[in-house]
Amino acid sequence: MNHPEIWMLAAAGLFGLGLYSLIIARHLLRQLIAIKIMGSAVFLVLVVTAGLVDGSLDGIAQALVLTGIVIAVAAIAFALALVVSLAETTGSISLNPDDDDGR
Amino acid sequence: MVIDVFLALGLVVLAWQALIGGSLFRGIVMFIVFGMVLTLAWAWLGSPDLAMAEAAIGAGVTGALIMIAYWRLRRINAVEPRDPSPARSRLALVIAVLATGLVGAIGLAAVSALTGDATAARVMNETLPDTGLGNPITGVLIVFRNLDTLLEVAVVLAAYIAARAALGRESADLPLPPAPDTPLLTPLVVTLAPLTMVVAIYLLKAGSQYPGGAFQASALLAALGVLLVLTGRVGPAAAANWLTRAGLVIGTLVFCLVGLGMLVIGAPLLAIPGIWAVYLIEAAMMISIGLTLVLLFAGAPGLSGKRS
Amino acid sequence: MNWLLPGLILFLLVNLLAGLWRVWRGPSSADRMMSALLFGSTSVAVLILMAEWQGIRALRHVALLVVMLAAIIAITYVGISGARDKGSETNPDRKAP
């Protein structure tokens, strides 16, 4: 890991893109992809800012990210089931901000 | 330097392609490619474990799950959402630029303040040889911080039950794409299935000394399961038999019972008595997570021998 | 010799970029399929070269894993996109705004 700055800039870009898409996207699948990509950005920050220990990447940070990846796939799988079920019962695949139930 | 820039830039461009504009289907393909490039990025940064996890779970299983959800949504013919209002887009742009600036600034500040002296990791490197493990990541996951891992397996279990609750009784068999019927597929599956199993078990075994371990192995098994479901070798069943249910919980259960068992013999809670326990727990976790992911993909409570 | 491996890695990455362009352009599923396969095999090559260059042998394990996955992802892709083309009259790829 010779140039951590580059990776931090990439993480910043991924985080911003994800957040932008999360706000503007209407299709729930797109919003889930956005969350997943933001998650990757956070994982990059976690590993890169932990730095090197004895010449190799910080093992604890790597293990945390591994845990995070598995949790992310579990959460996404549940979210996808929820979205499919929502589409089945209501015929809608987006969260309309004008819906009455939210306010 | 050039390769760093190339990979980092590639990630951002792919994320842009996956998230903004274009059809959703192309976005999903781009997301899978994003996962592949992230795999290369982890490899280049020097973390084979994360590269494997990203390839198998991040790109492979997540991609397959999103793809099948997309297929199901198209079958349902749900209402396509309208485009966002311009005001909302402008607001989003401002927020996104601020977030990018914030993460960039703190990221740069954090790496410029890097001391290369992470206390926890240093202690870990000193303690690792006592455990007989060669792979520090497996050490952290199964021995040092195994409470995280235990709860993480519980998270996977919770996600499965929650998904079943959301899908309900009447969608016991969600639609799956018709099995493709080609002369090449059968020999390929026949070769691939045992090979994948061997590689999964190898990864599990290697995980104690080299990169690899239960999570990567389970993702590989899950990918195999996805293949079998898609090619019609295995079909969704309306109910889970006791074997399936036992498979779902065995990871959590074995982990908890080993942890509690140690208390009984006077050792600390969740202490790991030896390498055999590491293998036992990892094998159980591999079965549970792999099975859970396949069932989530099939969208069914159980699996049966053959798809009708 | 010092530049050979990174040079090769970079060359392969440029290849990936070309493949990416095909994924982006399409136009048919077959084109996308071909480039996705290109992605798999090129990634494997890159990983093996990285294993040599960085002296992290374990990256070969990653390459092995990617080989297994690439085949499976390819079949998943064919299975779903083939069924999708048959199942719906409009191809969603074409109606990109």
Added chain:
Amino acid sequence: MVAEALACLVLVPVVAACLALVLPGRWRWLAVAAGLLPLPLAMAWLTGELGREGLITVAVAGFEAPLGIVWRLDGLSAVLVWLNIIIALLVGLHAAAHYPADKLNGFRFWPLWLLLSGAMNALLLSADLFNLFVTLELVTLAAIGLLVVDRKPQAMRAAVRYLLLALLGSLFYLLGVALVYGQTGTLDLYQAAGVLQPDLLGHTALVLMTVGLLVKAAIFPLHGWLPAAHGNAPGPVSAVLSAMVVKVAVYLVWRLWLWLAGDWAIPAGLTMLGLLGALAIVYGSLQALVQQRVKMIVAYSTVAQLGYLMLLFPLLGLVAFQATSYHLLSHGLAKAAMFLAAANLLTRLGTDQLGDLRGADRRMPLDVFTLALAGVSILGLPPSGGFIAKWLMLQTALAQGGWLWVGVILVGGLLAAAYLFRVLAVLCARPVACPELPVSGKADQLTSLVALGLALAALAAGFVPAPVLKLLATAWPLGGAP
């Protein structure tokens, strides 16, 4: 023995959840009982131990921080664990009427219920920032799974929004944790507290984690997901969501600001958090005044009452800490009672539209009485737990001359009175028509009695506050006066 008891709090419900999935129908009750009944025994023993020791710590797997994860039970976590156990048991009793363990919906409900209570205990015990992330995810997924157990379309829509925001909140929290780890090289909250510097990075990490948690805690203006979720969830699930799930996120914000950043002295941030709380009180109460459904009124009341928990930050002091913690406890009991009573009205009368409930008191007197009784505690009228909490809060605010906070507490009380009396006035109004209720079975009586029991518990909290306040005092990190 300490480690055994702590392990019991977390692992027993998780093992029971696994068994509840595997065991065939009729045996499932056994797993549920085995998962929940030992908890109060273990906690009673631990409370005795805590009274002697003042603080209980256990290194999980035998590895001390920074390498391993440490469990830490102090007065504050003990009070919350007790609340969690009471809610899991009593509300679980109510849920037993709706979700028979040998039926399919019980098959889905009970494992999630057990996982949720185990995860919340794990969260309350953990002193490790990353472990807290994992427990938060488990709490969130189990809670949202419970929310959709009945597959009501509105609940599903609310669940999707809740899930998206909760995942976003987790990402912000995790980003903050990443910065803390990068700066301090440890994930243990109490070790990091000694090392983390109050510089740009330290402050940013604190703010990121706080924002993430405020989303999960539904503190104004990030409360948007809460009313739909809590208002449309199945009755027992609404109760546990309002009583515990949002509270644990506030609890973590307390931990971050008072334990992690304890001596940084950041008055601007503390005032800011207090202002958010004040806005939540006013906004939530006003919204509760105009809602048309009983469950939505109760849900908006939660938005408002969560605001009081944020007043700890500007009032900062031992008494304010005792007051807000006591509010957390008594509100948890009272709100669970209210949601259960509202759920009983909804189940038996088929509606919770305020307009259709005229004269409900004649048909379901017990549940209307429960609503009124729980309302006494929410209002902060004597003699109730809510009274003790608000009285102490008011006292501190007066002593500090914080007139803004005094005003907010008083206005909040008045508005709460307004929206609760509105409900009770309608419920006790002369009925337009009085269709006969179906004969109530034993299960119906049980559900009403459980709700009443929780309301009585909230009331009883007003009579014996001394031991709880003493227990809480042992946990206060910042010394007597601000």
